[in-house]
Amino acid sequence: MGTKSGSYWVTWADGHAKNSESVDDLAEPFKTNVKAYIKALKDAGAKVEIDTTKRSDKRAYLFHWSWKISLDKCKASDAEKMIGVDIEWDHGNDAESKKGAEEMVSGFGLAIPPRSNQAPALTSNHISGKAIDMTITWTGTIKVKNKTGVEVSVPFKANVDQNTVLHNVGATYGVKKLKNDAPHWSLTGH
Ligand SMILES: [Zn+2]
Known part of the structure; x- marks a missing residue:
């Protein structure tokens, strides 16, 4: 018997299903790529x-x-199973199933319509360890070494999505910028 959906699972996830902030949890070769890129950025100031x-x-x-x-996009009985997460989405009646799911949506602080019309993804480069969210700041112009050791002058831009000079330096390390998601860099650019 599993445990029915509800706020229990928010607490459970905070203990058993945490996201990582450590570069060491990334997958190779992206882990090595990111370490080299971050070192070059820090060396440049x-x-x-x-x-x-x-x-x-x-x-x-x-x-x-x-x-x-919670948003009636599917029935509780449609939810797939996942090994290691013994949750019962279906409480036996629709109203109770929906209430349990709603407790989780609000507990996790998920964005719902109108803020977001898309279900949180089951797959992403973050899940496979091939993406990193990071904020890179400096003042003025710094000289960052690209992968081949050539120094590139990179002016600071408040909107990192527009800093194509920085994107190009990252790409030499295999760390590619997703251009509509400020902190997001990945192996593929997605
Ligand atoms: Zn991201």
């Missing part, structure tokens, strides 16, 4: 603050199905 690296697949699973069930 930039400040690098890391937010999320590897995202928990179990956490993503709980996000995805609670969001869909």
Whole structure:
């Protein structure tokens, strides 16, 4: 017997399905790529603050199905099973199933319509350890070594998504910028 959906699972996820802020939890070769890129940025005088690296697949699973069930995008009985997460989405009646899912959506602080019309993804480069969210700051222009050791002058831009010079330096290390998500860099650029 599993445990029915509800706020229990928010607490459970905070203990058993945490996201990582450590570069060491990333997958190779991205881990080595990111370390080299961050070292080059710091050597040049930039400040690098890391937010999320590897995202928990179990956490993503709980996000995805609670969001869909709470918003009537699917029935509780449609939710897939996941090994290691013994949750019962179906309480035996629709209103109770939906209430359990709603408790999780609000407990996790998930974005719902109108803020977001998309269910939290089950797959992403964060889940496979191939993406990092980080904020890179400096003042003026710094000289960052690219992978081949050539120094590149990079002016600071408040909007990192527009800093193509920085994106190009990152790409030499195999760390590619997603251009509509400020902190997001990955192996593929997605
Ligand atoms: Zn990201």
